[in-house]
Amino acid sequence: MASGKRAEFDNKVVGWIDERLPVFTLMQKEYGVFPTPRNFNYFWNFGAIAMTMLILMIVTGIVLAMHYTPHTGEAFNSVERIMRDVNWGWMIRYMHMNGASFFFIAVYIHICRGMYYGSYKKPRELLWILGVLIFLLMMATAFMGYVLPWGQMSYWGATVITGFFSAIPVIGEDIQTWLLGGFTVDNATLNRFFSLHYLLPFLIVGVVFLHIWALHVSGSNNPTGIEPQSNKDPLPFHPFYTTKDTFGLLVFLLFYVAITFWAPNVLGHPDNYIEANPMVTPAHIVPEWYFLPFYAILRAVTFGVNIYVAAGIGLMALAMLPVYCAQTAFKVPVIYNDKDKKNFNWNKFFVLFGLGGAIFMLGFLCQYELADGSKALALPFGQLIFATAKLGGVLAMFGSIALLFVLPWLDTHPVKSANFRPMFKIALLVLLVDFIVLGLVGMKPAAGLWIPLGQIATAYYMSFFLIILPFLNKFEKALPVPKSINEAVLAKKKAK
């Protein structure tokens, strides 16, 4: 790391230490003079905010762990004791509880920022992947943390989520038993979740370190999406961004503190103040709000994979193949892609894709249940299911996160920032609305119109990544991009 030129320090003690272990040189280089694009907007605050929330979670968590008892007989009461008897316990627990929510708010905004400004593109692919990994670890941590207070939602949430594993064919049930350490969610489960809930945040710290290391290799992206070219483009991190980050952080914390003190339970579920009862399921199980969109995707798959569903998906993928391969040397052995890949034959595409869609719908209708429990359509082999709806839902849910991992290779359009990509911008903003709709669907019981709504929203989510992005790579014409960051900043100033 800071093995190159060392900085000079006036303070003798600092100088002495730095000569032997150049931590001060490192800080100076990475956070003092570190060149940072001069045109950041407030969306660039959320990395620092997320980092602060992580530290806050660890501090409050360690103190909570000093009062908490990971045993099915005691857990619920020990949390109630924290709330009533431990000095300031109520505050520390509410900080931890709402801290998780605000951590997710910060990270969601941070991810949206990255998507809008194309921060996942070359040379930041690995930086992005590490970010998605952090998100995944956070979800695991929060899920296990939510089990600890051993309320009804803790218990039944854990039952439903670990039940996903039983969807795996043949060995699923054994895996589930192994994960739980018993035949149901019980003391063994609670204990291991506590152990892992303590461990994972420190793993997150490790991945955050790699994330920031990668960031300091490539440098930050910025609202124009063009890389700095001359020394007119960046500013030293300190004092410009230390100040801006601190200001943004304080505003964010204001909201966090307001919720924590005035409405500490609005984001939670009242059923979690009832102790876990393995014999009684609450009427309506909902996960924490930050999981709702993914929960909706899980439940959107109400049908298994029969030959029609499989053939339909296969045909649609075949139609998309030339689009996927547009930027590669690979010659798609499908009739309608001419050699120089210029003339895209829309008619043939629509026929093939439409046919795939129609066959998919037939497979869906074969499994669509009418009010009397019979099926909407009877076709030969329609009831022959290769993968159950349960497995399909689990795959769709994990797939929706997996798509984030491969985003850098799905969107290969050369222009990064959505500001210069009008079509991408619309598609992305629709995705944002779509994600919120999924969240609403996840909150409601799976009944009535919420089911088709969740299915349509899931279809859009998947299509954004697998259909829209590849098409935009091929067809979207970007607006003129400014020559440099400096020029963009000056032009904006003039316009005012």
Added chain:
Amino acid sequence: MSAKAAKTHDDGGTRRDFLYLSAGAFGAVGVGSFAWPFLQSLAPAADTRALATVEVDLSPIEVGQAITVVWQGKPVFIRHRTEKEIEGARKTDVATLRDKESDEDRVIKPEWLVMVGICTHLGCVPLGQKKSDPKGDFHGWFCPCHGSHYDESGRIRKGPAPKNLTVPTYSFITDTSIRIG
């Protein structure tokens, strides 16, 4: 490897490859056998496994009543079925079912229906044990989580669950008591 080949110098690569491969293989076996006890420690412990059977006295359960007992930490539904329920379960055409099982295959004595009270969808406890509970469209059990309907035999009839409610292994110790597990 022939003695002649072993003497030539450019054969060193093969020997080295062999050493790498065998060292790697031993290493992998070593890591595996080190990891095994740790992975096994996560599986159900002896005391958890020891709770694997439970005995239930059926004599206090009246016709038309049901009780829930705990076995391996799971709720087990025991229902003393009425004539009407047995008849309803038996006249259903098995071929039309999602998980094709006849009522005869799901009970030892027709009046006693014993099954694990965990929805085969994602593991909620279905309603239908109490008189006041909703019993779904098929006079059995109804899972409120995502709306699975089970019939008088605990077979899935409607909703997202893929399978019938599981019948645990059990046997009659006397005419009016059973051992589950």
